[in-house]
Amino acid sequence: MLFALIAGSFVFWINGANPFEAYKEMFVGAFGDGYSLSETLVQTTPLLFTGLAVSLTLRTLLWNIGAEGQFFMGAMGATWAAQAFSNQPPWILIPLLMLSAVVAGALWGLPPAILKTRLQVNEILTTLLLNYVAIFYVNYLLYGPWKDPRYPGFPQTPRYPDAALLHQYFNTRLSMGIIIGVILAIVLYVLYKKTGWGYKIQVIGQSRKTATYAGIRVNRNIVRVLMISGAIAGLGGMLQISGLQHKLRLGGISNNYGYTGIIIAFLANGNPLAVIFVALFMGALLVGGDSLQMTMGFGKGVVHMFEGMVLFFVLAGEAFKRYKIQWIKK
């Protein structure tokens, strides 16, 4: 982490800025006052869900690269429900949106699960490729049947009915999504630590043969894990639209949250509670990074370079940490 910051300073320095000032600017941008903090949490919310989705599969040593697509499908499912039941009151409509998003996300996790368990097809490939299917399908809807007739030719749906929007607290843009995410993380933590199911999926992850030998239904659990993972990402998609964007539009669904989720899950080592903090860190990096652009006049490239540098060092540090631990054990 320290190395990351030093390397980051270097990036700022070669671009002709005082590194300390840059860090201060980033920190103030992300946590400087209540409102900045709320924006950081707004950015954290989708990352929390995709991070949790990936971390769940990571426990079973499966790689869900498809959180991006599941996030899109969740957003799509929610939008469908918002259009189909638009005249329902909020207390019916919002659960419907969530349900629809969860189902859509879970169904998007199903084909890779079936292919994995029946035909041993690598889930990394199938989940990744389904991302493109999901994104193109949503694009098709945006350009075609779901297009807002008020803006012909521009890819976006009409705004959600008011009953389908989540309340934004304290005049910020923060909605209940972050709370649901944190609760979900705690629930997952308890599931892993305290229930037989949590133990089972970990055994499957460590050795499939052992699991079979111990009488664990491996295939059934793999399907379950991938579907739940999809459902979590899908719910994240719904919360993003209903809580923040208020309509489906191109460039306004996922800012690569699904892929960032992979990094988050990896950094958190699959621990759902750690996911909360890593997601917060990534959210802050994003908000603080924009702040750098606005006040220090850096281009986007410099900011991306800095972010990449930080991630590289943090990941590398992680590897060193693990290596050391094993060394001592010997």
Added chain:
Amino acid sequence: MKNNLKKFIISSITGIFLLIPLMQVQAGDMAAPGKPGDIKAAFVLVGPVGDGGWSYMHNEGRKALGKLPYVKKTAFIESVPEGESERVIMEFARKGFNLIFTTSYGYADPTLNVARRFPNAVFQHCSGFLTSENMGNYFGRVHDAMYLAGMAAGAMTESNILGIVAAHPIPEVIRNVNAWALGAQAVNPDVKVHVVWTNSWFDPPREREGAESLVAIGADVLGQDQDSPAVQQVAQRKGLYSTGYNSDMTKFAPKAHLVSAVWDWSPILNSLAKDLHEGTWEPESIWWGLKEGVVGLSPFGKMVPEDVIAKIEAKKQEILDGKFAVFGGEIHDQSGNIVIPTGVTPTDDELLSQYYLVKGIVGSLPGGEVRYH
């Protein structure tokens, strides 16, 4: 050890929850306004400032704006996706910028949302149509310049097949495509114009693919309504001709580039800043053109013959004198229906909602039936 970690994590989570109520802090006007009349201008850009086209020209406008004595500071943020724009615009307003330019069609609603929260800042949305008490919009009659560029394309084609790579099928872009085709037809009635939509403002690989697909069907002069010069580079590589958009794109394709329809945002930006400085700013829809110098033509390439240049310059003069309107009737749509009758010049509102392709264009608009000629 493990328990300690758990305690730490749990207390941190409770900490976060306890912090949430503290966020009562309002996102409203907390920035102390500077001296009255002082201007801090910010630009939210959809592509990178190095795109060589749309965002580049806005950034050039920003630099020129910064030279005005009462403009104390300018800033920009580049490559902002539509979904992120609201946060970014809000952040600029919170930092005390009082003249904020949002320069992509998709930023319309986010700009309005932020404008409502910051009644003391002024917001200017480029290429949209929304206005509110403290939000105006601005754009230019770039279709006039596209028509003139289209004349060059029509004069230089040998295959009589032109191709144009265009971004989103929205009126702003459709007008340009139509004007380009009408300009080409004015000098060469046999010309057919093929259009490819990339559905993206800035996506060089996609723009390049679009251009290559047009070359594959025989187009020998390419045009564009895109933010990057990728189309020019394809023309250069294939030994064809091209007309550019946004900025003078000569340097990207010296052998191919005939002429570009270019923007110069300075007249609008400077006038808005002046109005704000003097306290006379009002929310308006600004739609300036050749006359004010907001749009124009780049220098012509060496391959364009003198007589073609003379013809184009003459037409430009006619537009400036108000003797000629690009969309003056009679204009037919793709299936030959008269959309603008003889002698009629469409109103600005009609132009701003133009949603058809003119006769001679091969291609379609989403939502409409596919029609070929």
